[in-house]
Amino acid sequence: MSSSYARKVATLLTAGLVAVALALPGGVAHADPGFVPAPHADTAGCPHKQHTPPAVDTSEAVAPGATTPTPLPVATPAVGGEALAGCDVVADPAAGPLPANLTSAGWLIADLDSGDVIAAKDPHGRYRPASTIKVLLAATALDELDLEKTVTGTVEDYQTEGDSCGIGPGGTYTVRDLLTGLVMVSGNDCAKAIARELGGHDATLAKMNAKAAALGAKDTRAASPSGLDAAGMSTSPYDEALIFRHAMGDDTFRQMISLPIYEFPGFPPLADVPRDKPHPGYTMGTSNSLLRDGYPGMLGGKTGYTDDALKTFVGAVERDGRTLVVVQMYGVNQLDNLYSDQAVRMLDYGFAAPAGTSVGTLVDAQSSEHADTHATSHQDDAAPHWAAWALVAFAVVALVAAGVLLRRRRPRG
Template sequence: MVTCLSGAPALADPVATPVTDHCPHRVATPPAVDTSEVVAPGSTAPTPLPVPTETVGGDALAGCGVIADPAAGPVPDRLTSAGWLVADMDSGAVIAAKDPHGRYRPASTIKVLLALTVLDSGLDLDRVVEPTVEDWSAEGDSCGMGPGGHYTVRDLLSGLIVVSGNDCANALARQLGGVDAALTKMNTLAGDLHALDTRAASPSGLDAAGMSTSPYDLALIFRAAMDNATFAEIIAKPTYFFPGYPARADVPGDTDHPGYEMQTSNHLLLEGYPGMLGGKTGYTDDALKTFVGAAQQGDRRILIVQMYGLSTADDNYWTQGASLLDYGFRSPTGIRVGELVAGDRPASASPTAGAAPQNASLSDPATNRSTSTRLLIGLVAALAVVALVAAARRMMVRRRG
């Protein structure tokens, strides 16, 4: 049953479900409505990412309209998102989708990729970080960092996920070597996960030239992040106590800024969708509303993605998200229109012990070919080493004779 949940202010007039059957966003994101992606004079705007020859996740996901198996029942109506996806998080089966590889702006859902990059980097979660003016002055949503404050990496990750703090995003990017280094690492990880529609152009998700992802890619990224026990723990928190900072000496009469109990921006978690494991919200004027999250009922975990959508006066975005989760849980377990592929992540970034394993891809021949090639190269190299050792031994025998 669909749970009706409250959320951000709604538009006064209903918004029709966008028609994407003609693939308007296969190559590039929808046109910007503001100047956030205008490049500096003398700079060149990034070109769109190439479209893969083979559709990642299976041929059926090359479609741009609604992709669904009638055996799963009717797809929820009154969905305002241009792109969305429903998948079984454990098996990797894509249950249904709309424009799954359409390219949209992620807004703050890209923070999932930043969080996973930080966790994969091996940064000590107890490491103490002192903020800079660039951190606490970051545009948009904020955790409330301030001068003289001291925050652990765990604090920053929690603020990043729970309240979508852009100040925390900037501070974490510094820990990865600076914004440019952080973006390079984020985009490398996206490539490792086969998220080939994804380019992070800002660590926080603020719109920037070249930024893009897709419903399919967000599902890959979130699924990988949920395999990390620390990420799964943080994103499940409805609240988190965030440290304060002392009075500012440069502000006359200022007093101490005490810590506070921050509250998640995920209303599906906050207002009790059954079995909600957590999720990440996002919004900018160009991205519109975005969301990625998952819930568990019984032994089944369902993941959803919503992109480029809105609440309306009588059709809340959280209600739309709940209806997609309900649809996933109602669908028979054998339904599959595509596959969330398993990425080629380094051994150091392997899933956390005890987490649900990702199934190997059955529909990504490129992955299987690359794995076979690596095995063949390794075998040839091993044989070469054996031959060299044998030759050296023969030479030693001759010298001794």
């Protein structure tokens, strides 16, 4: 094949592929040619409108004889505004190009103070929260528990699955210690101890879900206090932002989640371990890398991960008198770190958007029964548009032309 002929074919193919990429709902031209979108990130067909993504293990299997929880009803009209009812990207074109190379299936950027949703993708899609549900647990506990009450650690706390702060049998901890460990390092042992103080596992879930309902978080159902996957667990990018905004209105929560380090108590020797020695307290460090690394204006955030939830994050940053919250759900690391690089790009986009940019609203608790219809003039990006169809038509013509050229040049036997 001659070089000039090869260039013609390559040009046609490239033009067609670029046109297809730009014509897709929410299509973004990526500067990095090596970027490969996450295989689960295509939400234009609303695969998670009612159900969370399929589980990859048996963590959500119900006990024999038990009933699998039915999905939560889909709110109509959509909470926060009708523009948020869509499943693909919704954004105001006046805010500029969207952040590139985002791998989360669902995400959201909002103004924490005004409640304006600046941009989102599948905002009400149903996803598993992983440990970000601990924000709801903390908010529930702060309503009820005395921060200075002393709690004694148990063997069950010590044996808790997943991330732990290091509670040991016979150790003494204040509720403040437990809540700080809960939001700083995602201690599942702290979640278990807090749930015990709230009346036990089932009572705690009932209180957490009542709290979510009162806030207007209609996509949320806590099925475990810690965020470990369990049957019926559900939330959404919108609800994550709504719950985090409420929690940040509590001075105690705001102070706890902003701490880079904290002195966590130790516990006595284990009774069933011969010649075991005391386990001293230690300096606990935050699991939020943006806070740990000193990202300017970081107020705090909560990370999460399970095999079924994949990576999740919710966090807030203050800059130039504005405070933004970002949410990332069902994400994986591809090229960039989900908790830092991608969050930074989302924040940069949000702060660059003009103040007042809004495609929806984080509702206030008192108005949660009535969906805000602000910004209904914004079109759902998943809807067909004449320009997109024109690009698709051009892409098809280009690809067919390339195929004809290739056929003509094919050697005949």
